[in-house]
Amino acid sequence: MTVSRYVMPSLAALGFGFLYIPIFILVVYSFNASKLVTVWGGFSTQWYGALLNDPQILGAAWLSVKIAAISATLALILGTMAALTLVRFRWFRGRIWLTGMVAAPLVMPEVITGLSLLLLFVALENVFGWPAGRGVLTIVLAHATFGMAFVTVIVQARLRDMDLSLEEAAMDLGARPLTVFFTVTLPVIAPALVAAWLLAFTLSIDDLVIASFVSGPGSSTLPMVVFSKVRLGISPDVNALATLMILVVGLGGAIAFWQMRKAHRQAQLPK
């Protein structure tokens, strides 16, 4: 089988190279002593020092973390509600509306989402006086809305795979629906909830376009600060920032792999 033995694996290797070589270059050049990002001038950690002494970047990073944590939590609650509704209550009257709207933010171009939310906030402020001005609150509302779509998809998939007999057993034994939810359903879907929260957090901390539309003066998030730096040209401290992010994500990936491997092994043990 030449196709599956040679052709596809070599093409796939090229694909993985395409995916990782730019990231590798980013990391290597963050330790470059030269200010010219593309010329190697020896090993140095000066850009990490520059990064940690930049109050603008640090302030924006902290703001982004706060916004991401709050909006991911909101997205998790709303998305889990939506997923439970879609999987368990097959016939409620708003179902068509919910299915129609819940997946659309996944692919909606960000400029449209950003513009439409900004115009909504401005219109609401004109009519009701709330939200007063744009800032952290409006970014949180916007991020919770698109994060919710991703949460719904992940939790929905887990709920579908779940063994319903567990819940039925609990109910047969006299547990009330809320007790069943908190003692049976929630622990079973917990890994999916963690993954969904992390994804919503990442999407929020990564978002430039929507935040640019709905933020106000004094609420510049990390991507907004990085974007204005990058537009002026390449800056090595951005490489340092990227490397720190890659480190965190890489660790997360390693943990995820280790966990999945453990689960896989357990599933294969003879019963």
Added chain:
Amino acid sequence: MAWIPTLWLLLLFLIPFLVVAKISLSEAAIAMPPYKPILTWAEDGLATLRLQFGNYLFLLDDPLYLSAYGESIQIAGISTLVTLLIAYPMAYVIARAEEPRRTALLILVILPFWTSFLLRVYAWIGILKTNGILNNALMGMGLIDAPLVMLQTDFAVYLGIAYTYLPFMVLPLYATLSKLDGTLLEAAEDLGATPWVSFWTVTLPLTLPGMLAGSLLVFVPALGEYVIPALLGGNDTLMIGKVLWNEFFANRDWPIASAVAICMLLVIVAPLMWLQRIQVRREEAAV
């Protein structure tokens, strides 16, 4: 409980589009917010409705906008094709790998998606610029004499889109490829088909749904992409997301920006409905 997420989405997803539609019909003004109300109440209690279709006529009149729509569709289309070509072999190999290799490869595909999108686009600036890493490498190997202009071209935009959206293509492809019935391939082989023939006549047609789903997941967001053309494209790379951004932030013309957004929605509504149908069908199949 079902009503909370539904109401949330109604208020923060659907109604905003109606607001955009409304403002696209109003007239620009130097004020905050910078547009005139379309509904005014006169002293005698008479309401006057002023709908301005001028913004849409302006979009049709100025060749800039039409060519931006055309170019966006073209760039998103080519980029989707490039992404598909890169993603297919990756998904194919992952689907045929044994555990735990399969999990490891899947994580490798998804991992870059968790790092900053902006920084991944930024990485390509250093690679593609005139005195960048790729040009230095090619000149060092003696393959070219003068640096190639790669940054600020459409080529850079294709690469950037393919690079950042790759996981969205690999995952649906992997899902269909891993469900592929191996006995069909064995049957083709028994009947004397060469590996290439069975790939073209069995594997490829059976994975068409995955190819379609992945292509939609790349094409639709790529169509409205702003960051990639702004950082990697040239000044003449006219993508509609960039045009909308400039109308809003540089020209502060909210009504025109809204009209651009409504027209963009019209372009993506067909592929979106298609995606919706795939989603619903999958949901029905899962029940």
